[in-house]
Amino acid sequence: MPDAAVRRVVLVAYDDAQILDIACPSGALDAANRFGADPPYGIGLATASGRGVLSSAGIGVGGGQRLADVPARPDTLMVVGGIGHERAAVDGELVRQVRRLATGARRVTAVCTGVFVLAAAGLVDQRRVTTHWRYGAELAARHPAVAVDPAPLYVRDGHVYTSAGVTSALDLTLALIEDDHGPALARDVARELVTYLHRPADQAQISMFLAAPPGGDRLVHDLLGHVSAHLADDLGPRALAARAGISTRHLTRLFARHLGTTPARAVRAARTEGAAHLVRSSRLTLAAxxxxxxxxxxxxxxxxxxxxYGATGDTIRRMPDMPRARPRADRQTPGA
Incomplete structure (x- = not known):
């Protein structure tokens, strides 16, 4: 098929890449082709040496093309992430070739820690990006010209897209498919892959780490899932009851029975835990x-x-691990 008849997607990989960072985008794009993407995607893997790579899982991924041999002006350049990003970001040849290909690409993307390679190439200076929550502070410290936001699942700044860790590559790729071919095709791909269509870009990474309720009621589980994904929204008892289609009195009974607390306290705990994750994974101010x-x-x-937690934000930021909540009986109400 002539090159002009496809959207050429170049996945840049390296040893110790995360295999899901390769599999999620390529699998979703392949599914889009099978569901009639027009023009279809031409998916290729490229490495600095032209050889395949050994993923961090110890599974080899072959079929690589040498980066220097990849024609300029791909439709989409995507740098994958993984624990090998440290070596990749100081590989002069890999960084030079990424910079060359990015110059003519319609869009430039990075999955997870792949953004460290984009940063090393000077491609995200003065741009807002995201990465895996664990690496946000490190990226900001190494590249002060880059506006690092570790909260969202993925970020678009102009023609540059970056995503959070691992499975968020699927959310990003579904967004790219929707941009190219519309929501119907993206929905077909999501159904084929048995995944959500797709989690919104501004859903917080931290929502995946907040404590789940112990056992019990499905409705309470669903409401707490909504709370953890929408910490900045109106989460008052009336809003939660309306979302669940129940009365506020019944909502209060459910939370007391299954969580041993009130809706307001559960929301405050989720917001506090979410804020603690952001304090530890970002350089955002406490006000932000x-x-x-x-x-x-x-x-x-x-x-x-x-x-x-019995600790200030500064103390939490310096802790080697996430703090544990104080037992409820030991907590003091502010001002008490």
Missing amino acids: IARRCGFGSAETLRQAFLEH
Whole structure:
């Protein structure tokens, strides 16, 4: 098939890449082709040496093309992530070729820690990007000209797209398919892959790490899932009851029975835990984190940290691990 008749997608990989960062985008694009993407995607793997790569799982991925031999002006350039990103970002030949291909690409993307390679190539200076929550602070420290936002699942800044860790590559790729071919095809691909269509870009990575309720009621599970994914929204008892189609009185009974707490306290705990994750994984100010997580002010968040963890935001940021919540009986209500 002539090159002009396909959207040429170049996946840039290296040893110790995360295999899902390769499989999620290529699998979704392949499914789009089978469902009639027009023009279809031409998917290729490229490496600095032209050889296949050994993923961090120890599984080899072959069929690589040497980056220097890849024709200029691909439709989409995608740099995958993985624990090998450290070596990839200081591989002069790989970085030079990524810079060359990015110059003529319609769009430039990175999955997870692949953004470190884009940053090394100078391709994301003054741009807003995201990455795996664990590496946000490191990326910001190494590349102060890059606006790192570790909260969303993926970010678009002009023609540059970056995504969070691992499976968010699928969310990003579904978004690319929808941009190219519309929501109907993206929906078909999502159904084929038995996944959501697709999680919104601004859904917080941290929503996946917040504590799930112990056992019990499906409705409570669903509501807490909504809470953890929408920390900045109106999550008052009336709003939650309306979402569930029940009365606020019944909502309160369900939370008391299955969680041993009130809806308001459950929401406050989720917001506090989400804020603690952002404090540890980003360089955002306490005021910015407070806004992201539904607190009225930095001072309100500070009080929540003291109540929930017995520690300030600065202390939490310096801790080697996430703090544990204090037992409820030991928590002091602010001002008490």
